[in-house]
Amino acid sequence: xxxxxxxxxxxxxxxxxxxxxxxxxxxxxxxxxxxxxxxxxxxxxxxxxxxxxxxxxxxxxxxxxxxxxxxxxxxxxxxxxxxxxxxxxxxxxxxxxxxxxxxxxxxxxxxxxxxxxxxxxxxxxxxxxxxxxxxxxxxxxxxxxxxxxxxxxxxxxxxxxxxxxxxxxxxxxxxxxxxxxxxxxxxxxxxxxxxxxxxxxxxxxxxxxxxxxxxxxxxxxxxxxxxxxxxxxxxxxxxxxxxxxxxxxxxxxxxxxxx
Amino acid sequence: xxxxxxxxxxxxxxxxxxxxxxxxxxxxxxxxxxxxxxxxxxxxxxxxxxxxxxxxxxxxxxxxxxxxxxxxxxxxxxxxxxxxxxxxxxxxxxxxxxxxxxxxxxxxxxxxxxxxxxxxxxxxxxxxxxxxxxxxxxxxxxxxxxxxxxxxxxxxxxxxxxxxxxxxxxxxxxxxxxxxxxxxxxxxxxxxxxxxxxxxxxxxxxxxxxxxxxxxxxxxxxxxxxxxxxxxxxxxxxxxxxxxxxxxxxxxxxxxxxxxxxxxxxxxxxxxxxxxxxxxxxxxxxxx
Numbered sequence: 001x002x003x004x005x006x007x008x009x010x011x012x013x014x015x016x017x018x019x020x021x022x023x024x025x026x027x028x029x030x031x032x033x034x035x036x037x038x039x040x041x042x043x044x045x046x047x048x049x050x051x052x053x054x055x056x057x058x059x060x061x062x063x064x065x066x067x068x069x070x071x072x073x074x075x076x077x078x079x080x081x082x083x084x085x086x087x088x089x090x091x092x093x094x095x096x097x098x099x100x101x102x103x104x105x106x107x108x109x110x111x112x113x114x115x116x117x118x119x120x121x122x123x124x125x126x127x128x129x130x131x132x133x134x135x136x137x138x139x140x141x142x143x144x145x146x147x148x149x150x151x152x153x154x155x156x157x158x159x160x161x162x163x164x165x166x167x168x169x170x171x172x173x174x175x176x177x178x179x180x181x182x183x184x185x186x187x188x189x190x191x192x193x194x195x196x197x198x199x200x201x202x203x204x205x206x207x208x209x210x211x212x213x214x215x216x217x218x219x220x221x222x223x224x225x226x227x228x229x230x231x232x233x234x235x236x237x238x239x240x241x242x243x244x245x246x247x248x249x250x251x252x253x254x255x256x257x258x259x
Numbered sequence: 260x261x262x263x264x265x266x267x268x269x270x271x272x273x274x275x276x277x278x279x280x281x282x283x284x285x286x287x288x289x290x291x292x293x294x295x296x297x298x299x300x301x302x303x304x305x306x307x308x309x310x311x312x313x314x315x316x317x318x319x320x321x322x323x324x325x326x327x328x329x330x331x332x333x334x335x336x337x338x339x340x341x342x343x344x345x346x347x348x349x350x351x352x353x354x355x356x357x358x359x360x361x362x363x364x365x366x367x368x369x370x371x372x373x374x375x376x377x378x379x380x381x382x383x384x385x386x387x388x389x390x391x392x393x394x395x396x397x398x399x400x401x402x403x404x405x406x407x408x409x410x411x412x413x414x415x416x417x418x419x420x421x422x423x424x425x426x427x428x429x430x431x432x433x434x435x436x437x438x439x440x441x442x443x444x445x446x447x448x449x450x451x452x453x454x455x456x457x458x459x460x461x462x463x464x465x466x467x468x469x470x471x472x473x474x475x476x477x478x479x480x481x482x483x484x485x486x487x488x489x490x491x492x493x494x495x496x497x498x499x500x501x502x503x504x505x506x507x508x509x510x511x512x513x514x515x516x517x518x519x520x521x522x523x524x525x526x527x528x529x530x531x532x533x534x535x536x537x538x539x540x541x542x543x544x545x546x547x
Binding site: 005006007009010013014023024025026027028029032033034035036038039042043046047050079080081082083084085086088121122123124125126127152153191194195 | 296297299300301302303304305306307323324325326329330334337359360361362363364365366367368369371372373374406407408409410411444445446474475476478480482
């Protein structure tokens with residue numbers, strides 16, 4: 001009986017047109033709609049705030065009023081499934097991609113995907129990155145065969161739009177200005193220590209890192225990257241790998257004794 | 260036995276935006292309290308900050324998502340996350356709410372009310388037993404701020420809480436602001452509520468700001484908003500409590516429209532001054 005009551009209460013929370021759940025009263029009313037609405041408002045305002053905390057640049061792009069309205073529609077459709085509110089809104093970028101009033105901002109969903117990755121990186125497991133000394137300890141002829149474990153916070157967000165630039169301009173990292181060079185950008189999101197870094201990946205780097213993440217040895221990942229982009233710069237990408245992106249070298253080739 | 264190991268002094272709800280100010284110098288706070296769910300990520304800055312608080316202050320872990328007042332079984336995965344946090348940080352206190360927040364797989368991110376009946380009492384007791392067993396520690400249960408009542412309720416809230424403590428051995432977190440808000444919203448006497456409240460089981464007190472509006476009948480409706488200073492009427496209720504109990508760990512909660520640390524720090528000092536006055540006075544005999 002109480003269980004069914006709770007079901008009615010829960011349904012009425014998410015549906016503003018629902019009638020008051022049976023048995024909800026107040027000292028002065030048998031139908032305290034405004035009092036019940038406090039709970040409904042708490043739920044929606046709380047969820048909109050949680051989305052704004054996770055997607056602040058997305059909010060800046062569309063403005064607070066538009067964002068709140070979109071967030072409330074999203075929340076009614078996709079209420080949280082977990083009490084970990086910092087991860088609420090995984091479906092929000094896809095929701096924005098299909099959200100008719102946002103269709104004239106085609107890059108909006110990709111910026112939201114970048115922000116989603118940013119929060120994931122913020123909370124990702126800690127790991128100590130390899131440093132340049134680890135690179136110099138490796139014999140050059142062995143490099144191509146080595147496999148790397150990438151930092152657990154590392155994510156790549158590819159886009160047909162200049163999302164790193166747009167994100168930077170709407171997060172306070174860069175002055176807001178017209179984007180002079182409008183082309184797709186691949187974003188690297190990583191947290192080598194406690195600060196999340198968001199960088200624009202150079203040509204081929206996305207394929208290179210994705211290859212390494214898939215367990216390809218360095219040589220094969222570099223070959224894939226070169227196929228994808230003739231401008232792939234192996235030296236620069238290796239330097240980056242040993243400056244926060246890799247945490248472990250694995251699958252060292254078996255030492256063959258000299259004959 | 261005391262209901263919690265927190266120091267008998269004033270503390271503050273921790274907000275990450277205050278970390279720089281708090282870590283720059285020793286603060287006049289006996290303890291800090293965090294919402295457990297905000298520290299359930301794997302790593303990064305939240306754990307750096309919580310480790311700092313742990314090393315330098317007494318720590319209260321306050322859950323907002325366990326759904327103790329829900330009629331469905333507890334979320335075992337969530338309980339396991341709480342256990343991990345308690346093991347890692349060894350807080351002086353763990354507390355949760357007499358409320359529900361999840362149902363049918365949806366988390367509502369709010370503390371929702373429940374009717375007080377024999378059936379809900381049995382369910383809450385089961386959930387607290389399960390939690391205390393899983394965490395191997397006694398929890399403090401917080402009285403709620405509510406806006407509606409239930410026609411099916413048959414047990415007064417203070418009696419409901421007493422029954423829970425008797426059956427589970429848990430302690431209580433007395434939120435004096437919630438008492439004030441609920442008393443105004445449901446037209447009862449807050450002092451009479453406190454006279455019936457088992458103060459000897461209180462391991463922590465919460466104080467927070469609220470705001471006032473009206474319902475469609477024009478009756479006052481107080482909202483527990485945690486976004487403003489504690490008002491004198493609430494401090495009056497609080498002083499009546501500590502006059503009876505002596506000093507208790509007392510937390511200032513400020514979760515919305517969070518001001519600079521200096522403002523929250525001043526509130527902590529104002530609470531500490533009241534605790535110091537209570538300490539210097541003999542404890543009044545309990546009301547008969």
